[in-house]
């Protein structure tokens with residue numbers, strides 16, 4: 001058998017970033033002594049990318065409708081993007097100065113980690129918190145270890161720093177990233193906070209970390225100038241270029257076991273035989289797919305809740321918009337929230353989104369976990385959503401602007417919500433699958449990390465595990 005002859009057939013379910021990276025990595029192993037695998041990726045919609053979607057707007061060929069960048073400091077993400085040849089296409093945010101809207105816009109204090117203070121001084125200078133709240137937060141190092149926080153970000157932060165730090169900093173920052181209500185969001189799944197929570201005191205742990213590991217000045221986020229679809233389209237081209245198959249407009253409805261192999265049934269009546277499977281579809285869709293393999297796994301996945309958001313993208317003009325110069329945007333904490341949760345001044349944040357005239361591109365997010373979104377998704381017209389955005393930005397900042405172009409993207413059930421105990425439940429279902437369906441791996445935003453970089457990391461480790469499974473099965477057969 002030649003060293004390059006493919007080994008086994010893997011079906012990848014879901015063509016979001018996770019499924020695409022898993023398929024790519026099975027065809028292009030990092031260790032070139034490994035044989036690639038035969039891969040079929042099955043995607044239910046008409047294109048790959050999942051939550052990554054870039055489309056023309058304001059005369060630009062590509063402005064993102066969902067994510068606009070990924071965490072550059074996660075090694076697997078930066079490495080993969082450069083390996084794909086996109087290194088020269090990458091750019092970083094030009095404006096990083098953001099604010100919290102509480103009565104008025106307050107600059108976000110320096111030195112926060114996901115909203116959690118890592119030093120007392122910048123908090124002391126901020127006008128966002130009352131003096132009482134600052135003194136309460138400053139007492140953190142002398143408090144005894146945290147009591148039982150029930151794996152809730154909100155409980156933990158309130159115990160350590162008091163109500164205002166939670167409500168005005170951590171909840172909008174963490175909540176803004178995951179569309180979450182941090183009261184019911186698992187602390188253990190936010191790695192930066194879980195790390196700081198491991199010691200007795202957050203501030204003392206942060207000080208020790210700064211000494212051993214001084215903060216890096218490297219950019220936190222990066223993205224291809226053409227938009228994130230450049231990443232998913234490149235992955236698709238590399239998959240098919242290496243002999244992989246990408247079947248779009250095909251939903252997987254069931255996976256069953258057939259001895260040491262698997263059968264994948266699709267909505268168009270076809271059945272695909274596989275030696276192993278990576279399932280990278282969202283939890284709610286995955287649940288019925290795996291029901292025949294394990295009731296237990298299906299039940300856990302079916303109970304995963306998701307939040308919906310609406311993204312309104314605008315090209316606007318107005319003399320007062322210059323007041324936002326140098327600002328990347330602002331977050332609206334719950335006490336000040338109506339429908340808008342975050343406003344991103346896209347053309348301040350990204351130099352390559354700057355229109356040639358005096359207009360500005362904004363991306364405004366509405367909706368989060370625990371807030372009413374069904375009307376935004378199903379009842380309100382695009383025009384009504386735009387009116388709402390104009391009214392709310394005016395009431396937040398006093399700035400009046402005129403929209404010349406708008407685009408509304410309704411992201412229904414798009415953000416999995418990691419409830420307290422999430423990682424224990426995932427560890428449990430992974431061990432059930434290991435026992436009952438050893439060639440099946442779950443990966444993606446519903447499983448072990450929301451966000452593109454976390455999905456890439458999961459996809460790479462799923463590919464490694466699948467390759468090892470196939471090698472083991474082949475060895476047993478020989």
Ligand SMILES: Cc1cc2nc3c(=O)[nH]c(=O)nc-3n(C[C@H](O)[C@H](O)[C@H](O)COP(=O)(O)OP(=O)(O)OC[C@H]3O[C@@H](n4cnc5c(N)ncnc54)[C@H](O)[C@@H]3O)c2cc1C
Pocket residue numbers: 013014015016017018019042043044045048049050051052065066067068069070071250251252253280281282285309311411414415443444445446450451452453455
């Ligand atoms: C508005 C928004 C903004 C975001 N901003 C950022 C950001 O700036 N940075 C960041 O890192 N992350 C961001 N995220 C999060 C990030 O985009 C997602 O977590 C990530 O892209 C999810 O990738 P995935 O592959 O796990 O899932 P998905 O992208 O959901 O892909 C799953 C795929 O499975 C397919 N599928 C479903 N059912 C089936 C089936 N039965 N058969 C076959 N295929 C199926 C779906 O059609 C989909 O293509 C954002 C998300 C949203 C919604």
